[in-house]
Amino acid sequence: MHNISSASLTKNSKIKFKEYELSNGLKVILSKDSSVPSVAVNLCYHVGSKDEDPDKRGYAHLFEHLMFGGSKNIQPGDYDRLAQSHGCENNAYTTEDKTCYYLLAPSHQLEFALWLESDRMLGFGIPEESLLKQKEVVIEEKKQNFDNRPYGTVSIEMASRLFKKSGYRWDTIGDIKDIEKASLADIKAFYEQHYVPNNAVLTIVGDIEFDSTFKLTEKYFGSIPQSLNGQRKKFQEVVLTAEVTENILDNIQLPGIFIAYRVPEENSREFYEFDILSDILSTGESSRFYNEIVYKKQLAAEIGCWVDAKEFAGVFYIYAILMPGVKIQTVQKEIDRIIDEVKAGKLTEKELEKIKNKVETRNTYRLQTNLSKADILSHYKTFYNNPELINTNIENYHYVTLNGIQESAIKFLNNSNRVVLNYLPAEGKSANTSK
Amino acid sequence: MANTLVAQDEKLDRTKPPKPGPPKDVLFPDYFDTTLPNGINVLVIENSKIPAVSVRLVFKDAGSYYDGGKFGLASLTAELLTKGTKNRSATQIAEEIDFLGGSINSGSDWDGSYVSLSLLKKHLDKGIGILADVVLNPTFVEDEIARVKEQRISSILQSKDDAGNLSEKKFYKVLFDQHPYAYPSEGTEESVKILSKADFESFYNNHYGPENLILAFVGDITKEEAINFVNTQFSNWNKSSSENRDIKLYLIDDTKPSSVYIVNKPGAVQSSLRIGHIGISRNNPDFIAVTVMNTLLGGYFGSRINYNLREKHGFTYGARSNFNPRIYPGDFSVDADVRNEVTDTSITLIIGELKKIISEEVSDDELETVKNYLTGVFPLQLETANAVASRVINLKLYNLPKDYYSKYISTINSLTKQDILKAAKKYIRPDNLFIVASGDADAIKDKLKKFGDVEVFDADDKVLDPPLEKGE
Structure with missing residues (x-):
């Protein structure tokens, strides 16, 4: 095996794009790709669950649902119906930091897509009826994806123990009690504060012409008034000082261990180091965790590791689902032993190079679709005012060194800086029921 | 600047969708x-x-x-x-x-x-x-x-x-x-x-x-x-693997009256439903008509079933119906996770939609919407090389005609309301359903008896209640 030179890293063709800003502060990014007659329209609002008030947990996500429930010229229920009858696929998602809406339209329906999307930035039109219905839908979503799912409550249980002051201390799904009491006035206030052009990035990627597309964005979005009321809360959070370990009973057969360390935010130097480290530990069957804990010692049925990177903080997650009959302490000891090896500088150049090759492959594949490119461009513009990161972030991975990983591991992967949740079978359940 | 924007907005009629230009041809790539x-x-x-x-x-x-x-x-x-x-x-x-x-x-x-x-x-x-x-x-x-x-x-x-x-x-x-x-x-x-x-x-x-x-x-x-x-x-690989291919065809009784099977999950806060019967094979010549019919029924967000259970009633995060085609006929099923208290009501609504689709023609508007949707999103299915490859492989694996995908859009557009009703009548049977619910049996069992005989099983598929009676 030999080194893959840095020259070959830059061989991929760059994603070309143009940036604009409308007079109301809406940022617009356009990128052309005519391989199929289709366009992706991504509208990213810089608001997520961390921006919610502590007694209004889950409003950003509830609001995402409500954005399909009527706007100035679109009747409740018509957003989806119109999108589909014009040949569009559409959806949305909410994170702690942003809420993104997207439409995938046949290219001849681009103007329709902009008409439809701009209307819900233009004016509030959500009736009480939509609010009532979507509260119920969100409550069922929480049951389906959290309460009724094995280990499904981890993100909720982790958030409140990892974070103490900021809005990161609750999960994006929020709290049922808060959701139930949401009033139309609350919802309208949320909309007026956050759903304004100067708090959003509009990215259009696909079979377009730059000039005519920019003119269309001006036509539909240009006259929407900006608002300067949206003062961003200053981010405040405390550092963790002592390890937290908790046992949680769940409707499961195999125990699971979930470990989370607080690490720096996305796009920091440390983020790239921890991202690579997480791959060294758990991506591919030759990775350290997999090879030692799943393959050689057969202690875990599955194991994983990743960085949950947010705007102002990061979390380095490790989890393992145990093989039947294995003790949680045994697996924790193995995980800790491997983390200690990382801190002792035992990783090899070959492992680093392997993961850099993996990152390059992954980075190449994620630039395949218009939807993915639009999402990435919007993301980097929203948080770093730098969409060019779509082309250059690979360099940040390339600069990562073993020394850097070791130093960051020593600094952040400490017991006092982590939460350990042991998920155990609730009474009456046992992993040894099989003969 | 503000004035010109206002002026521009006055000309802009936002109450109606703008007229589209002509659609571009969607070509299935050569291979x-x-x-x-x-x-x-x-x-x-x-x-x-x-x-x-x-x-x-x-x-x-x-x-x-x-x-x-x-x-x-x-x-x-x-x-x-x-x-x-x-x-x-x-x-x-x-x-x-x-x-x-x-x-x-x-x-x-x-x-x-x-x-x-x-x-x-x-x-x-x-x-x-x-x-x-x-x-x-x-x-x-x-x-x-x-x-x-x-x-x-x-x-x-x-x-x-x-x-x-x-x-x-x-x-x-x-x-x-x-x-x-x-x-x-x-x-x-x-x-x-x-x-x-x-x-x-x-x-x-x-x-x-x-x-x-x-x-x-x-x-x-x-x-x-x-x-x-x-x-x-690979060119020197010459081993023969064709011996011993068991292609026995299995008969399935799909005329039994509807019956209910509960997989008990004590303490569950929702019931996970699978409701359906035998569907079609992938190379069934009616496949595209069935796809259009099913999309309208429960195959996309705007479908009747999702609209009814989620948007109208708020019973679920989402409900879908699917024909899962295989080499031999696969299954047709309606899937939804619904809260315990409305499990029976949800099943009633689903059966109601199945009965409606086999007894009434769909509206022009609904059919037009589904056609536009399916043809509009087709380019997305050709966006990556692997997505195209999956389709080409399907042609081969399921012995579909070579021009299947190049005719896909025109086939969809040629379908009429009568074709949809015909496909529904032929392939959907609301009186012969297998109704499966995984959930808290104590909370849901009694209310499900109205749909047919109820059997309850545990997660290991052991019969809990009533004692097993072998069907024929």
Whole structure:
């Protein structure tokens, strides 16, 4: 095996794009790709669950649902119906930091897509009826994806123990009690504060012409008034000082261990180091965790590791689902032993190079679709005012060194800086029921 | 500036959607298709948008349909391919392929077994060497067999915690009865436990060979390069794998009155529903009509079933209906996770929608919307080389006409309300439903009796209540 030179890293063709800003502060990014007659329209609002008030947990996500429930010229229920009858696929998602809406339209329906999307930035039109219905839908979503799912409550249980002051201390799904009491006035206030052009990035990627597309964005979005009321809360959070370990009973057969360390935010130097480290530990069957804990010692049925990177903080997650009959302490000891090896500088150049090759492959594949490119461009513009990161972030991975990983591991992967949740079978359940 | 914007906005009528320009033609990409003397069907789907290549192998007649009662055999045979060859240990295979930044995946479903390699083009040479090795020279060593069996058993155990998984498995079991589709491809705890080295070797010998292989090169690769790889790596493969192909057809009784099966999950806060019956095979000539009908019924967000259960009633996060087509007729099912208190009401609403679609013509507006949706999103299904390849492989695996995808849009547009009603009447039977709910039996059982005889099972499929009465 030999080194893959840095020259070959830059061989991929760059994603070309143009940036604009409308007079109301809406940022617009356009990128052309005519391989199929289709366009992706991504509208990213810089608001997520961390921006919610502590007694209004889950409003950003509830609001995402409500954005399909009527706007100035679109009747409740018509957003989806119109999108589909014009040949569009559409959806949305909410994170702690942003809420993104997207439409995938046949290219001849681009103007329709902009008409439809701009209307819900233009004016509030959500009736009480939509609010009532979507509260119920969100409550069922929480049951389906959290309460009724094995280990499904981890993100909720982790958030409140990892974070103490900021809005990161609750999960994006929020709290049922808060959701139930949401009033139309609350919802309208949320909309007026956050759903304004100067708090959003509009990215259009696909079979377009730059000039005519920019003119269309001006036509539909240009006259929407900006608002300067949206003062961003200053981010405040405390550092963790002592390890937290908790046992949680769940409707499961195999125990699971979930470990989370607080690490720096996305796009920091440390983020790239921890991202690579997480791959060294758990991506591919030759990775350290997999090879030692799943393959050689057969202690875990599955194991994983990743960085949950947010705007102002990061979390380095490790989890393992145990093989039947294995003790949680045994697996924790193995995980800790491997983390200690990382801190002792035992990783090899070959492992680093392997993961850099993996990152390059992954980075190449994620630039395949218009939807993915639009999402990435919007993301980097929203948080770093730098969409060019779509082309250059690979360099940040390339600069990562073993020394850097070791130093960051020593600094952040400490017991006092982590939460350990042991998920155990609730009474009456046992992993040894099989003969 | 503000004034000009206001002026512009006054001209702008936002109350109606703007008129579209003419639609562009959507062309299904050309591909290269040839069959080698040893029987391998080579496909090349070229697309140099990103400098990456996938190589996808599909072995027909090598799915779990051919497990022969040893459930999980096809799937574990596929998994074991990458766990040791005459030239490389499992660890070496993992290290070499990981180092290239690539991945090799293998697995099975009911209809076939699959191996695929994905990596950047610059590593293709080395990657194909590893791929050919795992396909041609697997050794099925004992300690790797033991390991994958343990892993599989724990994953089966884990899946019993998942309500959707429980209801799906029960649904297939009662629906397909004696047919191989009744059993999960991954196997059961009992069946996996007793699989032996001889089983794997024999499955490999009987079901992996050049004449049932579709070999697709996908992405940044020319047909010349692809043929060159085939000639170096696969052209000497001449073993015959055609013996002992059991193609017994299984009869399924699909005329039984509706009946209810509950998989008990004490304390569950929702019921996971699977409601349906036998569907159609993939090469059924009515497939596109059925797709349009089903999309309108429950196949997309704006469908009748999702609208009714989610948007109108708020009973669920989402409800869907699907025809899962396979080589032999698969299933038709409506799936939704609904809260306990409305489990029976949801089933009533779903059955109501099934009855409506077989008794009334759909509206012009609904049909127009579904046609526009399905034809509008079709380009997205051609956006990546792998998405195109999946479709080309389907043509081959299911013996569909070569012009199937080039006629796809015009076929959809030609369908009438009468065609939709005809397809619904022919393929949806609201009085012969298998109704499966995984949820808290105590909370839901009594209210489900109105839909048919109710049987209750635990997660291990043992009968809880009432005592088992064998159906005929």
